[in-house]
Amino acid sequence: MHSYRSNTSCNLSFEEKKMKLEEELKAFNLNSYEARVYLALLRESMTPKQISEHAKVPLPRIYDTLKSLEAKGFVIKGEKYSAIAPEIALESRILQFKAEFENSIKEIEAKKNLLTKKLSSLYLRKPSAHEIAVLKGINSIVSKFLEIMNEASEIHITIRKALKAKELFKSCFQNLETKNKKIFIILPEKTKISKEDKEFIKKHGIKVKFHNTLFDLLVTEKDVLIGVPDPTAQEPYHSIAIWIRNEVFAKAIQQNLKEI
Secondary structure, eight states, X not given: OHHHHHHHHHHHHHHHHHHHHHHHHGGGTOOHHHHHHHHHHTTOOBXXXXXXXXXXXXXXXXXXXXXHHHHTTSEEESSSEEEOOHHHXXXXXXXXXXXXXXXXXXXXXXXXXXXXXXXXXXXXXXXXXXXXXXXXXXXXXXXXXXXXXHHOSEEEEEOSGXXXXXXXXXXGGTTOOOTTOEEEEEEOTTOOOOHHHHHXXXXXXXXXXXXXXXXXXXXXXXXXXXXXXXXXXOSSSOEEXXXXXXXXXXXXXXXXXXXX
C-alpha cells in the first residue's frame, strides 16, 4: 500500500512538472498541443500515431500541430518526427520573433509617415505661451518628452526614478536630430555608466554631471516636465508628470541646474 502511494506521488510530480513546462513554452507562442507534442518528442522520435498517444493530442490534430512546430523550428521530419535540441529551437524562435518585430516596426513606420501627413493638415491647435497639464502613464509622458525635445535647442534632464525606464527614454533619441542641440543630463551620485551608455552619451554629445536631485526633470527654454511616481498606476513604470509651459519659469530652473 505504501509503495502505491509513493508511485502515485511521483506520477503527480512528473505531471505537474510537464504542466509547468507547457506553460513556460507558451512564452514562445506554442499552444497547448504544440507544447505537449514537443515535450513528448524530446524523449524519442515517433510516428504521428505514437505522438498522439504519448502527448494525449487527438490524432486529427496531430498533423497540423506537427506542421506548425516544423514552421516554428521545434521539430524535423524524417522517417519519424524528432525534436530539435531545446537550446537551438528556443534561440531560433527568438530570432524569428526579432525578424517579425523588425518587419512590424518597418510597416508601422511607413504607415506613421503617411498618416502624419494626413493628420497634420487637420491639426489646427496653436500652442499657448502658458500651459499646464498632468500626464498620466508612461506613453503620455514619452509622447510629450519627444515633442519637447524636438522643439528645444538646449535641454537639461535630471534623472532619479526614471533610471528604471532608461532604455525607453534612450529610444526617444533614435530619430532625434541632436547635432544642433545642447543636452545636459544630471545623474544620481554613484551611478555606474555602462560601456553601451558611454557610447550613447558620446554619440549624442551629451554632457553629464552627478548630483542627487529630488525629481525627474526635463527642462528646455520654455517647457518643464516634472516626473513623480504614481503608486496607483497599473503599468510597469508607475509615473505621472506635470508639464508646464512658461518661459520665465523654465529659464529660472535651467539657470539653477546650470549652477549644480
